[in-house]
Amino acid sequence: MDGTGFLDVEVRDEARVRVVGLSGELDRIACYEVRELLLGLAVERPRAIIVELGEIKVVSPALLVVFDVVAAETAEWPGVPVLLVITSTPVRMIFAAAGLPERVLACQSMAEAMAALDTGPRARRLRLPVPASPSGELLARAAAEQVCHSWRLPGLTQVLPPVAADLIAHIAAERGECVTLQFWTDVQRMVVSVRGLLRGEAALAVPAWRDTVSGHTPTGDGGVVVWTSLGLACVKD
Template sequence: MLGGREITWERVERQGCSVVYPHGELTSAAYRAFTDALVKFAVEEPRAVIVVLDNLRVASEPLYSAFGSAWMRVGEWPGVPIVLIVHSPSRRQWLRGSAVHRFVPVHADLVSALAGLREAPSRRRATLDLAPTADCGQRARHFVEETCLRWGIPEVRVDALLVATELVENSFLHSDVPADIQVRLELRNQLFTVAVGDADPREALLREPGTDGPRHYGLHLVARISRSWGCAPRWPSGKIVWAVLPTGRRRDLRDFLGLRPQH
């Protein structure tokens, strides 16, 4: 079983999906940990996360929004669908009439849940584990360079190198847990993702840049040059910071940083 004091989880794999069984009561106090757990299952990139609700009590109806919240956190990346199985006809009917069903499909059983999944988009993936040493940023850049060349997407190379450098060096400098740093590269639907994981569970946050000029550092740079970025928890502990870059024609970096001269 996985989880904390309030809710525990069982997990099995079926046809490439993570089928998870939460046990316990979803309360307002457990809300964030519950959504974090759903995100962690999705970050492992199964075909889908299928949640069986038979043994989950929900303290109040608004707390069902946890499923929509988790879906929004993983919709851009890793893009893994979250699906509910509800065997109780009355509970299933209520959920299908609620706002939850706008984001998360509700099925009667595993057979219908699996049948209702769309064909997953093809993904190309490459991963590299880095020891947290002073040259880890350089090794990450070499990995990104090689991967962009091998996958035939040279136009995203410069942005990807900048993102990988910032995320890896941020992990190296600020993680308090001495463990390998994982770099995950992914190409899906003409979007290139750089994801960097470490064992430190503290969330990556934007910090205010310096006030002495139009300069932006660290995650501010990542946020400016990427289509989207985020920070997700992962099992058994730690986090993954990710950024999505569109492939295609690359904008001049000076546009992102506001450094073009004004005419």
């Protein structure tokens, strides 16, 4: 089907996966339309949604967060993973420069995306309040240990707990005494994040993991989300 404005949209089915092809110009209005489209498709509970980005012009790199937002929403309900296929090198460079938390798996071909769905776990999320204090760091460690057990990720048992505790140590509560700790995994990455107020300027600890990215993202209301992303390619059940 044709999209509105300058964004062209094509939706098709492949092996119970809804594939959404996008080309043209991605502006603020188009971002809203893309979000509504993807959330609507997720309600139909396909196996996954794959967004295929062709030759696309991005008005502002910040708009790319729409894919991250949608992936988080569909992971919480109805549990549908969202993947990106980016065949254009310039578009991949824009994504890399945007510094997103990488909650969306970006592949270079449809074959790679379909293979990732066949071999990886489905998207899962756990969000819980934790005190912004040393006791909260202990609770974050315990929660991370439970996540590793429940989500069958024993390879992360020595890595995830200290990562979660370190994130809590870097954040102060916006209101009250608690911050929001979140564990999120898709077909290839585990992302741990904490929302609150940044405490000091100390750098995040670098986990002993060969595929890791850390950073912080402003929330727009004075708060911040600090996060660490761990690749799961080398993790076996």
